[in-house]
Amino acid sequence: MTxxxxxxxxxxxxxxxxxxxxxxGEMISAxxxxxxxxxxxxxxxxxxxxxxxxxxxxxxxxxxxxxLRSEFIWLCSSCYACQERCxxxxxxxxxxxxxxxxxxxxxxxxxxxxxxxxxxxxxxxIYPLDDFDNKKRGKVGLPPLPTSCDVVQKLFPAExxxxxxxxxx
Amino acid sequence: xxxxxxxxxxxPARSRNYELSARHVAGKLGIELVDVEEFxxxxxxxxxxxxxxxELMAAYNxxxxxxRGLDLLTLCSSCSSALTEAAHSLETGGALRGHVNDALAxxxxxxxxxxxxxxxxRVLFEEVGAxxxxxxxxxxxxxxxxxxxxxxxxxxxxxxxxxxxxxxxPETIETLVALTGAxxxxxxxxxxxxxxxxLPVDEKVAMAVAxxxxxxxxxxxxxxxxxxxxxxxxxxDGNQKSIESEYQKSYRLPVLYLxxxxxxxxxxxxxxxxxxxxxxxxxxxxxxFFGKGSA
Numbered sequence: 001m002t003x004x005x006x007x008x009x010x011x012x013x014x015x016x017x018x019x020x021x022x023x024x025g026e027m028i029s030a031x032x033x034x035x036x037x038x039x040x041x042x043x044x045x046x047x048x049x050x051x052x053x054x055x056x057x058x059x060x061x062x063x064x065x066x067x068l069r070s071e072f073i074w075l076c077s078s079c080y081a082c083q084e085r086c087x088x089x090x091x092x093x094x095x096x097x098x099x100x101x102x103x104x105x106x107x108x109x110x111x112x113x114x115x116x117x118x119x120x121x122x123x124x125x126i127y128p129l130d131d132f133d134n135k136k137r138g139k140v141g142l143p144p145l146p147t148s149c150d151v152v153q154k155l156f157p158a159e160x161x162x163x164x165x166x167x168x169x
Numbered sequence: 170x171x172x173x174x175x176x177x178x179x180x181p182a183r184s185r186n187y188e189l190s191a192r193h194v195a196g197k198l199g200i201e202l203v204d205v206e207e208f209x210x211x212x213x214x215x216x217x218x219x220x221x222x223x224e225l226m227a228a229y230n231x232x233x234x235x236x237r238g239l240d241l242l243t244l245c246s247s248c249s250s251a252l253t254e255a256a257h258s259l260e261t262g263g264a265l266r267g268h269v270n271d272a273l274a275x276x277x278x279x280x281x282x283x284x285x286x287x288x289x290x291r292v293l294f295e296e297v298g299a300x301x302x303x304x305x306x307x308x309x310x311x312x313x314x315x316x317x318x319x320x321x322x323x324x325x326x327x328x329x330x331x332x333x334x335x336x337x338x339p340e341t342i343e344t345l346v347a348l349t350g351a352x353x354x355x356x357x358x359x360x361x362x363x364x365x366x367x368l369p370v371d372e373k374v375a376m377a378v379a380x381x382x383x384x385x386x387x388x389x390x391x392x393x394x395x396x397x398x399x400x401x402x403x404x405x406d407g408n409q410k411s412i413e414s415e416y417q418k419s420y421r422l423p424v425l426y427l428x429x430x431x432x433x434x435x436x437x438x439x440x441x442x443x444x445x446x447x448x449x450x451x452x453x454x455x456x457x458f459f460g461k462g463s464a
Binding site for chain 2 (some may be wrong): 008012023043044045046047050074075077078079081082083093097098100101102109110112113114115116119120121124125126127129133136139140142145146149150152154155156157158159
């Protein structure tokens with residue numbers, strides 16, 4: 001991976017504290033750069049755009065915008081291989097989730113992730129079922145399932161409206 | 170043994186073969202599965218974008234089972250982890266619990282934390298047990314070479330699952346497969362992820378991850394793969410053809426659910442196990458185990 005020049009003037013000194021006060025971020029400053037996470041990562045193995053150690057360092061340096069606007073944080077498959085092995089107890093997978101959640105709050109998320117969020121909050125399922133699905137289910141002897149889920153509107157009342165720019169595609 | 174059957178999103182829409190075979194295997198073993206119509210998404214697909222909303226979805230489902238005095242039996246590993254993780258967070262997080270119960274009150278529910286979550290494979294291993302399962306096996310699957318893919322969220326994060334199986338040297342699923350007489354084939358990278366969660370972000374990266382495992386399994390000489398998660402099936406069965414054309418490879422590796430393998434050994438026919446719904450054809454592979462003229 002080519003490392004671009006890091007401009008610390010752009011760093012946000014409060015970012016580390018912000019992260020350490022939230023679930024997943026508590027232990028990030030304990031990282032001593034052993035690279036066990038990188039060595040365990042199935043994504044890093046096939047694609048050098050994703051590098052968990054580098055993301056942790058960038059976050060610790062306060063490179064908030066570079067991290068939260070990046071595409072690479074979304075490449076974490078949340079497989080927990082790194083987290084299970086981290087000798088310093090950093091909850092790396094949960095930390096990646098924290099970064100993704102913060103990115104979404106700033107209006108950045110891939111289209112596919114956005115689509116899943118809208119489906120779950122709007123229809124209660126990522127694969128909403130219709131009568132045709134139930135017909136196919138019935139054919140093999142499976143019971144029918146509801147084709148609508150009104151409960152999500154009550155669970156997420158304020159969230160149905162648009163939340164601003166959907167970010168990259 | 171009685172459980173609320175939690176299907177999630179992917180199984181009822183895209184993995185009816187898993188659902189069908191699981192229901193048959195459970196029935197044979199005397200496990201009663203109760204359908205709860207109101208169950209919705211477990212919350213896993215939205216954890217990356219909105220963790221709080223994900224936990225609320227999980228708590229909604231958990232409280233539905235709790236209301237009926239039932240534990241949840243899951244077939245999907247992602248559902249298992251989302252539901253178990255939320256239960257774990259709600260046990261320790263007072264503030265989160267308040268937030269969740271405020272929202273649940275709007276739909277007439279309340280979360281107390283009484284329902285347990287168990288993946289079917291874990292139930293088979295821990296609660297039914299190898300000895301009892303063996304009594305129900307009629308067909309010897311000798312000659313079938315199976316590579317087991319544990320996937321990630323069946324076992325991890327380990328702290329929420331009370332470490333019921335080792336993350337580094339897992340054995341539960343292989344033990345169950347071995348009961349059938351099939352040969353369990355070990356292979357490099359057994360614990361690696363299928364790549365599925367990256368599919369909505371970058372299809373090529375997801376496919377590259379899945380390809381690694383298909384290569385390793387075929388090289389190890391297995392003639393089928395065994396799964397316990399429909400997400401993994403999307404990668405290995407559903408997308409196997411795309412991976413083959415992307416990398417100019419030919420795997421033609423049948424991908425079976427654990428419940429299809431156990432069901433096969435229990436004497437069920439192709440139809441009952443939904444084997445016609447597997448994307449990579451299984452007919453040739455399994456022909457030796459079905460009598461002449463069977464479907």
